Amino acid sequence: MSAAVPPSGVYVPAVLFFKANEDFDVPAIKSHVLRLAQGGVTGIVVQGSNGEAQHLSHDERKEAISLTRKTLDENGFQNVVIIAGCGAQSARETKKLCVDAKDAGAAFVLVLTPSVWPGDMTKDNIIRYHREVADYSPLPYMVYNFPTVTAGIDLDSDIILTLSEHPNIVGTKLSCGNVGKLHRITSVKPPSEFCTLAGVSEVLLQGLLSGSAGAIAALPNLVPKLHMKMYALYQAGKIDEAMKIQAQLGQGDWATRKAGGVGAMKTLISKHFGYGEIHVRRPLMSVAQLSGTYVDKLEELIASEKML
Template sequence: MSHPPPSGIYVPAVLFFKDNEEFDVPAIKSHILRLAKGGITGIVVQGSNGEAQHLSHDERKEAIRLTRQTLDENGFQNVAIIAGCGAQSARETKRLCVDAKEAGAGFVLVLTPSVWPPQMTKENILRFHREVADACPLPYMVYNFPTVTAGIDLDSDTIATLSQHPNIVGTKLSCGNIGKLHRLTSTIPSSEFAVLAGVSEVLLQGLLSGSSGAIAALPNILPKLHMKMYSLFQAGKIDEAMKIQALLGQGDWATGRVGGIGGIKALVSKHFGYGGTVVRSPLKPASVEQLSGPYYEKLKELIALEKAL
């Protein structure tokens, strides 16, 4: 029987490149290590923030292997790895799942294919995920992110139906829908199926509704602040946790305004001293204008709090 990942905070790690767009291995390792030292529960390799769709099969496998090696060599064997294995065909997705196990991942996270949205009926979505989960050698999580799947948004009935598969153990809800999250957590025990918020701006709201935590982009910048909030929640200090949650909501919004993935890389490079700003086209690096103004100032305040923890 497959089991869900441990409850906690997971980071879909950005991937750093050199100017020639090859892996910047020292920067990748520095980032993984800072996240682990920040106390996070696990790392998602090849999530949307890891530019998975811009990488070759070999690069995707190497990113997982490098992450596992970096964690293990530095005493963080307990930090879980969830591998993003989404692809546009069941055949390719199955191959990525096998690659993920061989490279050292503990779980997989799979997007719904989206090249042909009219073909992706509820019946076809269920068939795809079940077929891949049947063949997957690791516990399988369903990734719901309408922004990157041509607007396909799995409803709670569809996800609940998939949760009955013996190898499907959880979901990431980047739709940010707390009603959907709560319907799932109140229907399926968390010991059998982990429901994870996909954005920091609803992290505490999700936890209060029974979620198992979150997989969110903002911990790339603020891992300690997220873990502080999570610890306050676990201790029952909801009022204190809510104060930090308000900051995380502001930070989530501001990160999108300073350039998303490119902005995260630029902020990490500027304030933590490793990595560069290179992203693979068609993404764009953050501009000088984006790293200024009120949104950037808000993120600078949060980074100061992070460094004080």
């Protein structure tokens, strides 16, 4: 029997806030989780790339999941799903992270392909790795394709569809932004069977029109309500109106990357929403000052968010 599939919608890989000494800033983390939930997101990814997962210890990764689940439950958001990023550089470590994720309150795991030795990651080895970890995982398993952080390893639709036949592999996140690949997968595996999610806001609506279940995207860290408004318009069949917001989101996605990625998002959140500081874990760089055309576009988006 196949495992449960994540519900369709918009998920956000939450940024994680730190103090100046790089310890967790617990009040800021809780404030951020609560704002995202109040913004209507379907779920939160803890330990995504934007959550600086690779910079945390095992214990910290588990703590971040527990803190997120507790914050949601204490504020009446039991329905908000937690997906835990559990990728590591060995099958052994990834299996442990999957077990920790269940213990901490996650509902699904999201796993990157190991990339320290990209030459060894053949098609057969990639499939073997994900199947082995999925066999062991106590939670339903999603395959995370993000070539930017996996030394260029880019899983094609054939690999993902092969993995989709595993009873515990229930979905994929495509941060490659390849709508053609997404459509090839959804034309074979509908969202009721396999949750195919775009990995960037700039193709959220295009992905939905191609049969996706939604997206896991970084930009909802800044503007969750705007994403959910666009998703609601799509569901209501108001595609022209949804496309107008999609154009804004596409500009915002690009502007975030150009302005400084995770560091820029933390700076904007601190400035506009009144919690958190700008600190990231080294070797990432904090973004103390934001200026220029890209920042202006993001601040326009945030202004639209605050009107909703």
